[in-house]
Amino acid sequence: MKKVLTIAGSDCSGGAGIQADLKTMTAHRVYGMSVITALTAQNTTGVFGVTESSPEFVAIQLDAVFDDIFPDAVKIGMVSGSRIIEVIVEKLKHYGAKRIVVDPVMVSTSGGKLLSDEAMDAVVTKLIPAADVITPNLHEAQALTGMTIRSRADMRVAAEKISGFASGAVLLKGGHLEDSADDLLRCGGKEIWLQGARIDNPNTHGTGCTLSSAIACNLALGFGMEESAANAKAYVTGALKAGLDLGRGSGPLDHCWNISY
Numbered sequence: 001m002k003k004v005l006t007i008a009g010s011d012c013s014g015g016a017g018i019q020a021d022l023k024t025m026t027a028h029r030v031y032g033m034s035v036i037t038a039l040t041a042q043n044t045t046g047v048f049g050v051t052e053s054s055p056e057f058v059a060i061q062l063d064a065v066f067d068d069i070f071p072d073a074v075k076i077g078m079v080s081g082s083r084i085i086e087v088i089v090e091k092l093k094h095y096g097a098k099r100i101v102v103d104p105v106m107v108s109t110s111g112g113k114l115l116s117d118e119a120m121d122a123v124v125t126k127l128i129p130a131a132d133v134i135t136p137n138l139h140e141a142q143a144l145t146g147m148t149i150r151s152r153a154d155m156r157v158a159a160e161k162i163s164g165f166a167s168g169a170v171l172l173k174g175g176h177l178e179d180s181a182d183d184l185l186r187c188g189g190k191e192i193w194l195q196g197a198r199i200d201n202p203n204t205h206g207t208g209c210t211l212s213s214a215i216a217c218n219l220a221l222g223f224g225m226e227e228s229a230a231n232a233k234a235y236v237t238g239a240l241k242a243g244l245d246l247g248r249g250s251g252p253l254d255h256c257w258n259i260s261y
């Protein structure tokens, strides 16, 4: 069985973060493991508290995983402190981790900044260069490029700019576009649009986490970058279309939509 590791924060309500990642991995029939960078108290209506793991404890978790069950792919999500980012990058390098997907969680869905300037700098100078693919949303791409992104034409310019300092592929997510949900993959100098009709479902909690872990699963399963991104996009589309409706706010996806019992 292929093994995939997520390095991210816990979402006690189960829709995003570690919990979304592990469900996505199970739905892809890969073995899921988790290194927890923070505990969050959140649900579909908001975030009520965050307790960060210490960088030392993140390091021990990484050693425990890599010493024993070596992951075929790694997804990195919420990492809020520059020390934690340094520890992760050091350990991934030390163990020779492969197929690294970075979801640069920097801006909340409502547009608020989630990272200090120092942590933001560590994401750009340390984490992004370690990734085989990064998956910014429109807000994050704006923060990374300093430009306003509203259209597909803006997305092309932004993806090219980000490719200038990312060593791997860039998947610019269009989930926050108004008229479509097209994502743009820039990979090896090529531009590939992953077309997606906007699904009229207000329950989009954890779409970003789910997409990045689905990419990691597909890479672990042996697919190339283009196919992995396209398969992951199709998986998220199916999970949105399934129409699960839980909680009073923006609810979670149906991660198991593709499994028959």
Ligand SMILES: Nc1ncnc2c1ncn2[C@@H]1O[C@H](COP(=O)(O)OP(=O)(O)OP(=O)(O)O)[C@@H](O)[C@H]1O
Pocket: 016, 109, 136, 137, 138, 173, 174, 175, 176, 181, 182, 183, 196, 197, 198, 199, 200, 201, 204, 205, 206, 207, 208, 209, 211, 233, 236, 237, 240
């Ligand atoms: N309403 C929608 N209909 C179809 N696809 C969507 C919709 N919303 C998001 N997506 C898709 O979900 C994936 C995640 O994109 P999105 O832009 O929502 O990421 P994000 O903002 O990082 O998510 P999160 O809020 O979980 O961090 C992308 O493939 C995007 O196209």
Ligand SMILES: [Mg+2]
Pocket: 103, 105, 137, 208, 209
């Ligand atoms: Mg996101």
